[in-house]
Amino acid sequence: MAIVSTSTSAFYERARAGMKDLRSQAETLQAQLGSGQKLTRSSDDPVAAARLRTLxxxxxxxxxxxxxxxxxxxxxxxxxxxxxxxxxxxxxxxxxxxxxxxxxxxxxxxxxxxxxxxxxxxxxxxxxxxxxxxxxxxxxxxxxxxxxxxxxxxxxxxxxxxxxxxxxxxxxxxxxxxxxxxxxxxxxxxxxxxxxxxxxxxxxxxxxxxxxxxxxxxxxxxxxxxxxxxxxxxxxxxxxxxxxxxxxxxxxxxxxxxxxxxxxEADLGGTDIASTVAQLQQTLTVLEASQASFTKLSGLSLFDNLR
Missing domain, CATH: 1.20.1330.10 (f41 fragment of flagellin, N-terminal domain)
Incomplete structure (x- = not known):
């Protein structure tokens, strides 16, 4: 039982972490589209951020x-x-x-x-x-x-x-x-x-x-x-x-x-609208597919195959 419990917990944790990362990526891309800037923090690209401050x-x-x-x-x-x-x-x-x-x-x-x-x-x-x-x-x-x-x-x-x-x-x-x-x-x-x-x-x-x-x-x-x-x-x-x-x-x-x-400044810190929209659509599609897969897999049981 301990092995089953551990495997189930790891499955849920991996799924949760994966969907969390996808949601974070989608939110970042949406923020870039809203602000027109692709750098939200200096840590995103320290070299570009330093140059932007100089400019x-x-x-x-x-x-x-x-x-x-x-x-x-x-x-x-x-x-x-x-x-x-x-x-x-x-x-x-x-x-x-x-x-x-x-x-x-x-x-x-x-x-x-x-x-x-x-x-x-x-x-x-x-x-x-x-x-x-x-x-x-x-x-x-x-x-x-x-x-x-x-x-x-x-x-x-x-x-x-x-x-x-x-x-x-x-x-x-x-x-x-x-x-x-x-x-x-x-x-x-x-x-x-x-x-x-x-x-x-x-x-x-x-x-x-x-x-x-x-x-x-x-x-x-x-x-x-x-x-x-x-x-x-x-x-x-x-x-x-x-x-x-x-x-x-x-x-x-x-x-x-x-x-x-x-x-x-536009090249370093500006958002490429077309590219960002495409990335956002891709990320949302992957997130939707991941949620659907998780829902389906989490509903499966070994006992269903032993009938």
Whole structure:
């Protein structure tokens, strides 16, 4: 009796263990189909799990880099737009200086030109104090307030820092988010003096208003400085345009790398729907057959064959 009991117990235990394994496999496959992930624990495939963690960390860093790049793009776009308006103002100032250089103009006509030049000075001052995407000084370097202020004589004075902030955009690279006011306006005139466009325009407006002895000569002198100032601003705008183009290149590369990471993540940890469904169907069929076989075998008795 002990042998029979032991054999029967072993039969039931083997059947129970086999069906338990099949049910566990079916549940795992169903969980993979539901989550879309074939790894439920790191122990399922330690190497693949480690690589997936690395890919996830890289994607998180890429998201931070993308945020910085978007901010830099926004600030540089704002800078480019403001600089285009500045260029238009300086070109208009050149036109007015050319008119003022004529010896046939009357004092009242030059006074009218001076009034428009004063307005251009104010427009340039306002543009120089433009704000970036965070509401800080766009051309003030690392300053949060204005880039320029007016002294007691109404002259624009730069109060920003000497450099603009750099933003990391990934792979150890960074981009400067804007230009400083000095980089836009300051230059050395024909006499070797450091000056800026706003000072040139204000000085010319004052000369035309005060009725200086030779207003035409003052206008001619200003034309050379305005040309140099416009060239300086154009060079700065070219630099900004180059940075924007570089951000586009980096963005395309970041997108490509992100797509490659997504593909690798899908290959390593993603569920192959067709294959998993086929395995699930096979496992459920085997489980059903095992249950049916167990039911039939457990109902057999040696005494049935001794009748």
């Amino acid at each position: 996830s960390r890289l994607e998180s860093l890429s998201t931070i880099d993308k945020t910085n790049a978007n901010r830099a793009n926004a600030d540089l776009t704002l800078a480019d737009s403001a600089m285009s308006n500045m260029s238009n103002s300086i070109i208009r100032a050149q036109e007015l200086a050319t008119q003022a250089a004529s010896t046939t103009l009357t004092h009242s006509q030059r006074a009218g030109i001076a009034e428009e030049l004063a307005q251009i000075h104010d427009d340039l001052y306002a543009l120089a104090n433009s704000r970036d995407s965070s509401g800080h000084a766009l051309f003030g370097g690392n300053n949060t307030g204005n880039a320029y202020t007016l002294d007691a004589g109404g002259n624009a004075q730069y109060i920003g820092s000497n450099t603009s902030a750099e933003l990391p955009i990934g792979d150890g690279q960074s981009v400067t988010r804007s230009m400083t006011g000095r980089q836009l306006f300051n230059f050395t005139d024909a006499n070797g003096n450091d000056t800026d466009v706003m000072a040139t325009i204000k000085t010319l407006a004052a000369a035309l208003t005060s009725g200086t002895a030779d207003p035409a000569a003052a206008a001619n002198d200003a034309l050379g400085s305005l040309k140099t100032g416009l060239d300086t601003l154009s060079t700065a705008q070219t630099v900004v345009g180059t940075r924007l183009a570089w951000l586009d290149v980096v963005s395309e590369r970041r997108t490509s790398l992100s797509e490659l990471r997504s593909t690798e």
